[in-house]
Amino acid sequence: MSKSMNNENIMRRAVIHELYERPLTGAAIESRSLETIDSEVGSHAFAPDQWEVVRRMIHTTADFSLMKSVRFSPDAIESGTGALRSRARIYVDSAMIRAGLSLERLRKVNPDYKPEDIFCYVAYPDIAAEAAERGLPRSIFAVRKARPVLHGGIAVFGNAPVALLELNRMIMEDGVRPALVVAMPVGFVHVTESKAELLGLDVPYIAVEGRRGGSPLAVGTIHALCSLAAGRGVGTRHEREGESG
Amino acid sequence: MSKSMNNENIMRRAVIHELYERPLTGAAIESRSLETIDSEVGSHAFAPDQWEVVRRMIHTTADFSLMKSVRFSPDAIESGTGALRSRARIYVDSAMIRAGLSLERLRKVNPDYKPEDIFCYVAYPDIAAEAAERGLPRSIFAVRKARPVLHGGIAVFGNAPVALLELNRMIMEDGVRPALVVAMPVGFVHVTESKAELLGLDVPYIAVEGRRGGSPLAVGTIHALCSLAAGRGVGTRHEREGESG
Numbered sequence: 001m002s003k004s005m006n007n008e009n010i011m012r013r014a015v016i017h018e019l020y021e022r023p024l025t026g027a028a029i030e031s032r033s034l035e036t037i038d039s040e041v042g043s044h045a046f047a048p049d050q051w052e053v054v055r056r057m058i059h060t061t062a063d064f065s066l067m068k069s070v071r072f073s074p075d076a077i078e079s080g081t082g083a084l085r086s087r088a089r090i091y092v093d094s095a096m097i098r099a100g101l102s103l104e105r106l107r108k109v110n111p112d113y114k115p116e117d118i119f120c121y122v123a124y125p126d127i128a129a130e131a132a133e134r135g136l137p138r139s140i141f142a143v144r145k146a147r148p149v150l151h152g153g154i155a156v157f158g159n160a161p162v163a164l165l166e167l168n169r170m171i172m173e174d175g176v177r178p179a180l181v182v183a184m185p186v187g188f189v190h191v192t193e194s195k196a197e198l199l200g201l202d203v204p205y206i207a208v209e210g211r212r213g214g215s216p217l218a219v220g221t222i223h224a225l226c227s228l229a230a231g232r233g234v235g236t237r238h239e240r241e242g243e244s245g
Numbered sequence: 246m247s248k249s250m251n252n253e254n255i256m257r258r259a260v261i262h263e264l265y266e267r268p269l270t271g272a273a274i275e276s277r278s279l280e281t282i283d284s285e286v287g288s289h290a291f292a293p294d295q296w297e298v299v300r301r302m303i304h305t306t307a308d309f310s311l312m313k314s315v316r317f318s319p320d321a322i323e324s325g326t327g328a329l330r331s332r333a334r335i336y337v338d339s340a341m342i343r344a345g346l347s348l349e350r351l352r353k354v355n356p357d358y359k360p361e362d363i364f365c366y367v368a369y370p371d372i373a374a375e376a377a378e379r380g381l382p383r384s385i386f387a388v389r390k391a392r393p394v395l396h397g398g399i400a401v402f403g404n405a406p407v408a409l410l411e412l413n414r415m416i417m418e419d420g421v422r423p424a425l426v427v428a429m430p431v432g433f434v435h436v437t438e439s440k441a442e443l444l445g446l447d448v449p450y451i452a453v454e455g456r457r458g459g460s461p462l463a464v465g466t467i468h469a470l471c472s473l474a475a476g477r478g479v480g481t482r483h484e485r486e487g488e489s490g
Contacts, residue, residue, distance in 0.1 A: 060459065099340040212306070
C-alpha cells in the first residue's frame with residue numbers, strides 16, 4: 001500500500017540543494033549564527049568579554065532566556081583565560097563534556113594541551129564501587145579523587161549538582177581553590193542549592209543560576225574562553241580589538 | 246591580603262553534609278527528579294508513552310517550555326522501541342551524543358547491543374578532507390557515508406541541521422527509510438527549515454520544532470525509548486502498566 005505522501009516526497013525539491021548551489025563552510029555557518037544572535041539580542045548589561053561567553057551559550061541552545069541566569073564573578077574571565085594560557089588542567093563531570101571539548105580550540109590558546117589534560121573520573125570502576133558501598137552518587141567520589149586537579153585547575157560541571165556540592169565543601173573546608181568553576185549542573189534535586197552555595201564563596205566562577213544548565217552550556221563556556229584567551233594573545237588585553245564580532 | 250569572605254567560607258556549614266547524613270543514590274535522585282516534573286507539569290495532551298519521552302527531555306534541560314515544541318509522528322514510539330528491541334544500528338551526529346548514550350540502558354532492551362552499534366562519522370579524516378574540498382560542513386558527508394546504517398536504523402541529530410537536511414534528501418530521493426529520526430539539531434542557520442522539511446516526510450520521527458535542540462535532548466529521547474522498550478517487554482504493549490511513574 002503506497003501512501004500519497006510518498007509521491008509528495010518525490011515531487012518536492014530537497015532544501016539542501018540550495019546549500020549545494022551556494023556552499024557555506026561550517027565556520028561560515030557559525031559566524032552567521034553568532035551575527036544572528038547579535039542582531040536579535042537587544043540591549044544587555046554584559047561586558048564585551050562576558051558577552052562572548054553568553055553569546056556562545058545562546059548559540060549552543062538557541063535559548064535567549066538563559067541570559068537572565070548567567071552569573072560571573074568579577075575575576076572569572078581573567079582567571080579562566082589565564083588558566084587556559086598556562087595549560088591548567090580541566091576537570092569535567094561528564095563524558096559528554098569531555099567529548100564536546102575541542103582540543104583544537106584549546107591548542108589555539110596553548111599548543112601544549114593534550115587529551116590527558118582533561119580529567120573525568122565518573123566512569124572509573126573504583127568510583128562506582130565506592131558509590132555503591134556508600135549509597136551516594138558516583139560523581140561525589142569522582143570529585144574527591146580529582147582534588148589534585150581541582151586545586152589550580154578549571155572545574156567544569158554540566159551535569160551533577162552533588163559534584164558541585166562536594167567541590168563547594170572542599171573549597172570551604174579543605175582549602176581547594178580552582179582557577180575557575182564553571183557551574184552549570186542541571187535538574188530538579190540539589191541543583192539550585194549547589195549554585196547558590198558556590199556564589200557565596202570566594203572563588204572565580206561562571207554559573208547558570210537556578211535549575212537550568214547542561215553539558216553544551218559548559219562546553220560553550222570553555223570554548224568562548226578559548227576564543228578570548230587566544231584572541232587576546234599571551235598576557236595582553238588589547239589585541240582582541242581587531243577581532244570581528 | 247585575606248578577604249573577609251574567606252572567614253565566612255569557613256564559618257558556614259557545607260550543604261553536602263545533609264546528603265552525607267541522609268544518603269540518596271543517583272537512581273533515587275533521578276526518581277525524585279521525575280516525580281518533581283510530574284508534580285509541576287500541569288495538564289498536557291501527550292499520550293503516556295510520549296510523556297515518558299518529553300519528561301526525560303525536561304529532566305535533562307530543566308526547561309518545561311520545550312513541551313510546546315516536541316512533535317511525534319503517530320508511529321514514532323512503536324517504530325523506535327521496535328527498532329531498539331531488534332538492536333537497530335544507531336547513527337549519531339556528534340561525539341557528545343555518542344558519549345552520552347548509555348550502553349547499559351540499551352542492553353536492558355537488547356543485551357546484544359555493543360559499542361560498535363553506535364556510529365558517528367563526523368570526526369573521520371576522509372570526511373574532513375571531503376568537506377574542505379567542497380567548502381561544506383563535515384556533517385553532510387558524515388551522513389552520506391552512513392547510508393547503510395541509516396536505512397532501517399535510528400538516526401539521531403542533536404547538533405547539525407545540514408546533516409538532517411542531507412538525510413531528508415536521501416529519504417526523498419534515494420529511498421532511505423530510517424526506523425526513527427530523532428530530529429533535534431539546534432541553532433540559527435538551516436535549523437528550523439531542516440525540521441519543517443522532515444515533518445512533511447513519511448518517516449517516523451520525534452522532533453523539537455524551531456531553533457531549540459541539543460545533544461542532551463537527543464540522548465534523553467533514546468534513553469526514554471529504552472525505558473519504554475524494556476518496560477513493555479518484547480512485543481507487548483501492556484506490561485508497562487505495572488511501571489511506576
